[in-house]
Amino acid sequence: MNFNKIVKEILGSILSLCEFTLNNESRGVIEYEHKLLLISITYDFTRSFELDVNFYFKANNESYSLAELKEYFDKEKNRFIATQILEDDKLKAWVVEVKMFLENHLYELIKDHVVICFELDSMRKQKTDFYNNERDERLFKEDVEKLWNNKDYVRLIKLVKNYKGNIDDISKKKYEYAIKKVS
Amino acid sequence: MSIVGALGGYLKHFQFKSAVFNSSRYLAKCKDCAAMFPGVSGTWLDPVYINGQRTLATGAVQPSYFFEELVLGNGIGKLASGIVGMIKRVGFAAKGSTQGGLNLFKFGKPTTTTANSWRAGDRMLHLPNKGTPKLNWKQNSGFLRQEMSRGKPIFDSYLSPNGQQIPTGGFLNAERFLLESRGWRFNSATGAYHPPF
Numbered sequence: 516m517n518f519n520k521i522v523k524e525i526l527g528s529i530l531s532l533c534e535f536t537l538n539n540e541s542r543g544v545i546e547y548e549h550k551l552l553l554i555s556i557t558y559d560f561t562r563s564f565e566l567d568v569n570f571y572f573k574a575n576n577e578s579y580s581l582a583e584l585k586e587y588f589d590k591e592k593n594r595f596i597a598t599q600i601l602e603d604d605k606l607k608a609w610v611v612e613v614k615m616f617l618e619n620h621l622y623e624l625i626k627d628h629v630v631i632c633f634e635l636d637s638m639r640k641q642k643t644d645f646y647n648n649e650r651d652e653r654l655f656k657e658d659v660e661k662l663w664n665n666k667d668y669v670r671l672i673k674l675v676k677n678y679k680g681n682i683d684d685i686s687k688k689k690y691e692y693a694i695k696k697v698s
Numbered sequence: 699m700s701i702v703g704a705l706g707g708y709l710k711h712f713q714f715k716s717a718v719f720n721s722s723r724y725l726a727k728c729k730d731c732a733a734m735f736p737g738v739s740g741t742w743l744d745p746v747y748i749n750g751q752r753t754l755a756t757g758a759v760q761p762s763y764f765f766e767e768l769v770l771g772n773g774i775g776k777l778a779s780g781i782v783g784m785i786k787r788v789g790f791a792a793k794g795s796t797q798g799g800l801n802l803f804k805f806g807k808p809t810t811t812t813a814n815s816w817r818a819g820d821r822m823l824h825l826p827n828k829g830t831p832k833l834n835w836k837q838n839s840g841f842l843r844q845e846m847s848r849g850k851p852i853f854d855s856y857l858s859p860n861g862q863q864i865p866t867g868g869f870l871n872a873e874r875f876l877l878e879s880r881g882w883r884f885n886s887a888t889g890a891y892h893p894p895f
Binding site: 567580601640642650670 | 806
């Protein structure tokens with residue numbers, strides 16, 4: 516796949532128009548730099564075949580993915596969908612989509628970069644908290660259930676005592692029962 | 699002599715206490731690295747994957763030192779450059795004092811490509827391309843399960859500054875799911891998954 520060639524052909528002109536210069540290039544990674552931003556287009560060509568665009572803001576030294584920016588600008592909720600492509604035609608279509616996104620938002624991205632990276636950061640914090648809390652709660656319940664089924668009350672007590680998140684009613688009842696059984 | 703044979707012979711020359719190549723075709727952990735590299739703390743060689751084609755794969759995407767540098771730096775000698783070129787150095791980050799391990803990664807992310815905070819032993823799965831995502835996942839998940847069987851913490855390199863996992867899709871999400879479905883639990887304090895209790 517001619518990833519580097521296709522990306523440069525399709526995105527080179529718009530990025531150059533907005534004063535980005537080709538900063539770095541290696542197989543599967545093309546990086547364009549602006550005084551305020553770095554945009555890298557990546558292709559994991561030896562493993563997952565995932566494509567992404569990373570927007571690195573110099574103002575806060577943070578990088579956000581295309582999915583996060585699409586969520587911010589277009590309210591698209593596709594954070595968990597990875598784009599995996601093997602064929603040149605599909606790659607071209609994807610890069611054209613990226614080009615359209617840049618045509619619609621790059622100017623604003625540069626002009627309001629401080630506000631945008633602040634809001635992206637806050638959005639990421641919110642999403643990250645939700646993701647981590649949801650995972651912790653789900654796995655905690657699974658672990659309680661497993662120990663309960665194994666009648667491993669000592670470990671169940673220890674698990675519940677050490678857990679820092681919200682404990683659901685069923686887990687609480689199992690915990691109370693386990694204490695009675697052990698004492 | 700094959701590459702594997704040449705390397706095996708070379709390493710055996712230094713009388714490793716453990717077997718050089720174990721049954722999983724990994725380079726077995728060197729238990730006497732301290733003796734091998736006096737004055738260098740946190741050095742290790744484990745694991746370098748040697749694939750079915752009898753070539754060497756690695757290991758770390760962003761090595762801090764190449765094996766050759768350590769060898770030369772300690773006056774032990776020099777491996778054939780063809781071999782050394784393929785053994786990307788696994789670990790030995792000069793700054794870190796904490797032991798690292800396998801790192802799950804997201805291709806092209808700064809958290810993956812920035813080597814500042816790498817610790818001794820940090821590495822990533824870097825396997826031969828099988829041609830499709832499906833085949834690569836099959837291979838990748840197989841090796842991840844193999845790593846899980848070792849029972850060592852498995853680090854996640856796609857984290858926010860406070861150590862929380864950044865939500866994502868694709869291979870990394872599937873790797874996280876695989877670990878969690880086998881009872882491994884992520885700890886934001888260590889930035890790693892730990893084996894089931």
